[in-house]
Amino acid sequence: MSSSLSLTVRDSSTMLRRNLLHARRYPSLTLQLLLTPVVLLLIFVYVFGDVMSTGLGGHADRSAYIAYVVPGILMMTVGGASLGTAVSVCTDMTEGIIARFRTMAISRGSVLFGHVAGGVLQVMISVVLVIGVALAIGFRTDATPLEWLAAAGLTALVGLALTWLAVGIGLSSPNAEGASNTGLPLMVLPLLGSAFVPVDSMPGWFRWFAEYQPFSPFIETLRGLLLGDAIGKNGWLALGWAVALTVLGWMWSTSLFNRDPSSR
Amino acid sequence: MTTPTTPATPATPTTSAPRELAIAATGLRKAYGDKTVLDGIDLAVPAGTVFSLLGPNGAGKTTAVQILTTLIGADAGELRVGGHDLASAPDAVRAAIGVTGQFSAVDNLITGEENMLLMADLHHLGRREGRRVTAELLERFDLVEAARKPASTYSGGMRRRLDIAMTLVGEPRVIFLDEPTTGLDPRSRHTMWGIIRELVAGGVTVFLTTQYLDEADELADRIAVLHGGRIVAQGTAEELKRLVPGGHVRLRFTDPVAYESAAAALRDAVRDDGALSLQIPSNGSQRELRAVLDWLDAAEVEADELTVHTPDLDDVFFALTGSTTAADSTTSDSTTSGSNAGSTAPAARTAADSTADSKETVR
Numbered sequence: 001m002s003s004s005l006s007l008t009v010r011d012s013s014t015m016l017r018r019n020l021l022h023a024r025r026y027p028s029l030t031l032q033l034l035l036t037p038v039v040l041l042l043i044f045v046y047v048f049g050d051v052m053s054t055g056l057g058g059h060a061d062r063s064a065y066i067a068y069v070v071p072g073i074l075m076m077t078v079g080g081a082s083l084g085t086a087v088s089v090c091t092d093m094t095e096g097i098i099a100r101f102r103t104m105a106i107s108r109g110s111v112l113f114g115h116v117a118g119g120v121l122q123v124m125i126s127v128v129l130v131i132g133v134a135l136a137i138g139f140r141t142d143a144t145p146l147e148w149l150a151a152a153g154l155t156a157l158v159g160l161a162l163t164w165l166a167v168g169i170g171l172s173s174p175n176a177e178g179a180s181n182t183g184l185p186l187m188v189l190p191l192l193g194s195a196f197v198p199v200d201s202m203p204g205w206f207r208w209f210a211e212y213q214p215f216s217p218f219i220e221t222l223r224g225l226l227l228g229d230a231i232g233k234n235g236w237l238a239l240g241w242a243v244a245l246t247v248l249g250w251m252w253s254t255s256l257f258n259r260d261p262s263s264r
Numbered sequence: 265m266t267t268p269t270t271p272a273t274p275a276t277p278t279t280s281a282p283r284e285l286a287i288a289a290t291g292l293r294k295a296y297g298d299k300t301v302l303d304g305i306d307l308a309v310p311a312g313t314v315f316s317l318l319g320p321n322g323a324g325k326t327t328a329v330q331i332l333t334t335l336i337g338a339d340a341g342e343l344r345v346g347g348h349d350l351a352s353a354p355d356a357v358r359a360a361i362g363v364t365g366q367f368s369a370v371d372n373l374i375t376g377e378e379n380m381l382l383m384a385d386l387h388h389l390g391r392r393e394g395r396r397v398t399a400e401l402l403e404r405f406d407l408v409e410a411a412r413k414p415a416s417t418y419s420g421g422m423r424r425r426l427d428i429a430m431t432l433v434g435e436p437r438v439i440f441l442d443e444p445t446t447g448l449d450p451r452s453r454h455t456m457w458g459i460i461r462e463l464v465a466g467g468v469t470v471f472l473t474t475q476y477l478d479e480a481d482e483l484a485d486r487i488a489v490l491h492g493g494r495i496v497a498q499g500t501a502e503e504l505k506r507l508v509p510g511g512h513v514r515l516r517f518t519d520p521v522a523y524e525s526a527a528a529a530l531r532d533a534v535r536d537d538g539a540l541s542l543q544i545p546s547n548g549s550q551r552e553l554r555a556v557l558d559w560l561d562a563a564e565v566e567a568d569e570l571t572v573h574t575p576d577l578d579d580v581f582f583a584l585t586g587s588t589t590a591a592d593s594t595t596s597d598s599t600t601s602g603s604n605a606g607s608t609a610p611a612a613r614t615a616a617d618s619t620a621d622s623k624e625t626v627r
Contacts, residue, residue, distance in 0.1 A: 014385040022373050025414075100369035100430070103333045105359035106386050262296065262327075262336035 008107040015114020016121075022088070023122065029087060033080040034126050036187065038133050041073045044196060045137060055197050063138055070134045071222040072195025074127055075215055078155060079186040081126040082162035085119035086186075089170025090179035112253055115170075116163050123159035124152075141226045151225040157242040158218050162186055164249025171256040190215045214241040285344070286311040286438045286469035287332060292341035294327055301327045303493035304341075309486070311437075314460070314470040316484035318477065320585065323490045325473040326366055329442045332471070333363045346438050362436030366443045366473075368423045369430070372416040376407050376426050379415055383433035401429040405459070421452030428459060438469045445479060457482060477578050491585040508583045511548050511574040513556050515567040516541040522565045529563035530556070548572045 023030060044052060045066050053065035060068075092098060092115070101111055131139075143151065166183055173179035192209065193199070193216040199207050210216060217237035224231035287309035294302040301324045309315040319325050330336045332345055334354045343350040346360030363369070370379050377398060384394030402411050405425040410418060415426060424444065431439060441460065445453040460483055464470055474480055480487045481501045488498040497504055515533075517523035517540045526542060527535055533542040546552045553572065560567060 010388065011386060014382065017385075018371065018374070018382055021378065025373060095371065096365060096367045096369035097371045099335060099365055099367075100363065101386075102335055103358055103361065103363045104386060104434070105355050260337045262294075262330070 004107070008110060008113070011107040011110035012113035012117065015110045016117045017114075019088075019114050019118035020121070023118065029084050030081070030122055030126070033084045033187075034077070034129060036080055037073050037077040037130055040076065041069065041130070041133065042137070044069050044073075052196065055201055063140075066134070066137065066139050067141075067227055068223070069196060070131075070139045071226055072190055072193075072219050073134070074130060074155070074222060075158065075219050076187060076190040076195060077126050077130045078123050078159050079162060079188075079190060079215075081123040082119060082159065082166040083180065083183040083186045084122060084166075085115060085163050086166035086170040086173070086179045086183035087176050089115050089167050090173045091176050093171060094175075108258065109254065112167055112257055115167055116160070119163035119166065120156060120159045123163065124156060127155055127159075142228060143226050147225045151222055154218070154221055154225065154238065154242075157239070157246075161242045161245035161249060164246050164253060166249075168249050168252040168256060171253055189213060190219065194219050214238075214245065217241060284311045284347075285309060286313075286346060287315070287471060288342075288344045289332070290342045292328070292331065292343060293339045294324075294331060294336075295339055300493050302331075302338075305488075305490070305493070305495050307488065307495075309469060309471060311469050312464070312467055313485040314464050314472060314483050316480040316487045317471070317473045317490055318475070318480045318487050318581070319473075319490035320475055324493050325475075325490055326442055328490070329363070329365070329440050329471070329473060333361060333440050334358055335363075359434075360436060361438045361440060362431035362434060363440045364424075364427045364431045364442065364444060366446065368427050370415045370418075370423055370426050373414065375412050375414055376418070376422075377402065377411040379426060379430055380433065383430045387434040389433075397433055401432060405429045419452075421448050421455065424448060424452070424456065425459070432463075436468065438471065439463060440471045442473050443475065444472065445474070445476065453479075477576065477581055481576070489581065489584050496584045497580070504580045505575050508575050508579045511546060511572065512543045513546045513548070513553065514541055514543050514569075514571045514573055515556075515560075516569040516571075517565075518568050522567075525563055526560060526565045526567065529559050529565070546572070548574050 045062065049062040049065050052069075053060045053062055056064060056068055098111065107113075166186060169183045170179045173182055192206075193213055194210065195215070199210040199216060202210055217234040218241070220229075220234040221231055221238040223229050224234065285308055287307055289305065289307040292302050292305045292307070293300070305328070307315070307317075307328075317325050317328060327336075331338045332343065332350070334350060334357055338350075345357045348356035348360065350357055370376075371382065374382070380398040380401060381394055384397055389397060402408050405428065407422065407426060407429065410422060415423060418426065428441075428444070444460070445456050448456060457479070460470060460472070470483075472480070472483060484501065486498065486500055487504060488495045489504070490496070497507060512534075515526060517526065520540060523540045523542075527533060530542060530544055533544045535542060544556055546556065
């Protein structure tokens, strides 16, 4: 058991190095996906900011809206980066080298583990870059180092969950376009949650969905950690969703990858 | 054309002591839906030999390779590769084999050298050992200059060489090459042939699929002809050639009158009125050729062209795959007598065994 574990770790880190090499050589996809949340951040703050801030109630102004929107934008960044994983997994599966890996005495799961590790790493780097932009346009937080650490942990966990789902999407899609379409909810769902406006400002039927979809507790928890708002039950909800989606994505991806290619 | 024998090994058939089989398949079946691709084929490849699976496109060659290399499952059949059972010990099989598929199995986004180092890492070679093996194989396959360029910029021949170099990193004992020269220009094709011969000289077993008859003739100790999911004939190139009627002399004319008088003089000739040519059964010997020439002189006709045609694998192939009746009648007889089958010899086998041993002690 321990030897098979060390084999898995060793082969997975080899696969991770391969994926990082790809990302370094061809960064365009990552940058493209990074651009969407940054542009949305700038539009919502500078173009819609004054109007949107009134939706927050009280005497909120544009800087209050920056604080409100940044956690949502960060979760959108996580979704976008994992969408990149869906596309790159799908493209990778069409490469002949995957067939070679399957005929080698290597850890079976290492191909996927490498993609997931690379994906989470890309998520974290993207989030750091977007935080940089947010700070540059006036995002301020009084979070303690412990809260920052918790926020980073949450981001990594959500990143892990969404990346595993993305790997499944990539494996089940016939081509890169398909993967990018199927994976779109990963990036769009934050919009349909509490990312840009509070859910209690939404119409009733939609509000139910917005409140109970996984991105809302993710965003609310992050908001609580960074801005000091009350987290309440959202913390457990976020943790539960992240673990459940991770297990689901992992099981789905593994069964897709281990499926006999001739039985499709 | 004779079967190639490696220079170092005497061509003594080993009739005593059963040879260790590198690949053994009994009753291999595979169907996609209701389309049967492999309909119960049997294969036996002695260690240290080159075996060629020959067949047209769609005959099931690639499916056979995919099954034997653990890529896809078989529906039925008892299969052993490298001494291990495919169904119960796929990882042991994977450790023994190297595969170069029909479609290039290189990572196009990274350089040739990075591809090699990736293989070294996956075979758990140490850093220095990995670099050494990489440098050695890049040198051997003439890829040193291109080593730092992305594989996507390689020509077809270069990519195929890189593919094989990657396959060799783990020192496999059994190598599968699925149509290794398809799509290559003639020069790259000859380079590839040289590479395959070198592999065999090193003692490994090679399972080669090809749709080119001359390639099988050139490289293989034994050839199996796959047609419609069945092995329709199996044996050495020489044995297979014996399956078809002997050769012929072909006379071609431009003058219809000369053609008619020659046809009248040579009664057992087969006429081809459209091409104005005659085929006279002949084994191509000096005596028979002279007889034909004498007949022509006697009839006072002159052929514009005379060609001697000895049966080659093309004839065999068309005879076997042309109609199902021909295939059925020749199925099993050729497989038993193994005059040339044992041409790669004890020396090569010992080499294969010892590399296998040293590999196992390292692990």
